[in-house]
Amino acid sequence: MRTIALMLSLAALPVLAQTQSKGNPPNLNGAWAVYRAGRGAAADPKLAAPAAGPMLLKSPYADAYKKRQAAEREADQRGEPLGNRGTLCIPYGMPQMMSAIYPLEILQTPGQITIITEAFSEVRRIYLDEPQAKMGEVAPGYYGHSVGHWDGDMLMVDTIGIKEEVLGFRSMPHSDQVRITERFHLAAPDVLHDQVTVEDPVTLEKPWTFTFAYRRTPNYHLLEYVCENNREYLDDNGVTRLKLQDH
Amino acid sequence: MFDYDHRITLTGTVTKFEWTNPHAYIELDVADANGGAKHYSIECASPNVLTRLGWKFNELKTGDKVTILVNPLKNGKLGGMMEKTTLPDGRTLGDGNPPGGRFDQ
Numbered sequence: 001m002r003t004i005a006l007m008l009s010l011a012a013l014p015v016l017a018q019t020q021s022k023g024n025p026p027n028l029n030g031a032w033a034v035y036r037a038g039r040g041a042a043a044d045p046k047l048a049a050p051a052a053g054p055m056l057l058k059s060p061y062a063d064a065y066k067k068r069q070a071a072e073r074e075a076d077q078r079g080e081p082l083g084n085r086g087t088l089c090i091p092y093g094m095p096q097m098m099s100a101i102y103p104l105e106i107l108q109t110p111g112q113i114t115i116i117t118e119a120f121s122e123v124r125r126i127y128l129d130e131p132q133a134k135m136g137e138v139a140p141g142y143y144g145h146s147v148g149h150w151d152g153d154m155l156m157v158d159t160i161g162i163k164e165e166v167l168g169f170r171s172m173p174h175s176d177q178v179r180i181t182e183r184f185h186l187a188a189p190d191v192l193h194d195q196v197t198v199e200d201p202v203t204l205e206k207p208w209t210f211t212f213a214y215r216r217t218p219n220y221h222l223l224e225y226v227c228e229n230n231r232e233y234l235d236d237n238g239v240t241r242l243k244l245q246d247h
Numbered sequence: 248m249f250d251y252d253h254r255i256t257l258t259g260t261v262t263k264f265e266w267t268n269p270h271a272y273i274e275l276d277v278a279d280a281n282g283g284a285k286h287y288s289i290e291c292a293s294p295n296v297l298t299r300l301g302w303k304f305n306e307l308k309t310g311d312k313v314t315i316l317v318n319p320l321k322n323g324k325l326g327g328m329m330e331k332t333t334l335p336d337g338r339t340l341g342d343g344n345p346p347g348g349r350f351d352q
Contacts, residue, residue: 080321
């Protein structure tokens with residue numbers, strides 16, 4: 001056990017200790033959409049995102065998570081789907097925004113990488129070659145505080161300060177001590193992988209790693225997305241309902 | 248909320264086409280047997296998804312006659328989820344259903 005803990009701390013060390021970029025970064029500018037293996041002529045299963053590792057939650061988070069999943073399945077079968085913050089048009093935040101249900105755009109400018117998603121027009125800013133703040137010193141938010149650096153052709157990003165209310169990827173519960181580490185690299189000239197590792201000493205037994213894969217869409221212009229007409233709402237039981245327009 | 252095991256076909260007159268997020272809506276008057284009309288609110292995917300499926304923001308105008316294949320609301324109220332729409336010019340545009348696939352465009 002002690003050996004595993006030591007290995008984990010060593011694995012996390014380079015991200016925290018080395019914050020200065022080296023090497024020539026690749027060009028990530030432009031619009032990207034989720035890369036799906038088997039879809040389109042160019043789809044190559046070898047370039048698809050590898051399967052996510054297991055999400056190992058601590059008790060009682062694991063029990064609550066299982067209960068919620070079961071309740072959602074049961075409600076879906078009944079035709080009364082339970083809503084969540086998404087139903088209320090609350091943006092995803094990190095890391096769910098990186099799942100890119102709609103395309104996203106990456107802007108590389110000196111000292112900064114900016115990621116804009118089409119869904120909810122979410123924006124995250126990654127400050128390059130700056131030290132990370134201390135845990136607990138960042139005002140909790142949807143995108144937190146992200147710093148990054150280039151390690152050769154790999155972009156390493158460290159994010160802290162995610163609000164507890166922000167629903168994690170696959171609805172993973174997290175505490176105010178969650179840390180998200182990302183490794184961006186081009187798996188092919190026009191295929192980008194974002195390997196995400198979520199660490200949370202409160203809710204997770206061990207870090208959880210999953211990968212998002214994107215394909216470059218050179219001629220795509222992101223559409224706007226303003227949640228101005230949300231007719232779906234949650235009733236007292238958390239069930240999604242539709243407000244009808246009466247005439 | 249929507250009954251994806253059942254479909255109804257609604258033919259009527261558009262009273263409003265709302266090109267909005269998180270969903271577009273078609274408001275539709277459907278004539279009933281008594282010379283009156285029943286009003287339906289029909290949810291569509293987002294403009295983002297509809298755009299990728301070939302829809303334009305001005306695809307429908309008030310007064311247009313359309314036929315819409317709809318998954319009705321489970322609670323029996325007059326509303327549903329659009330599956331496909333036959334436009335006045337005869338073209339048919341879909342919604343990217345099933346719902347699990349609506350964002351997959």
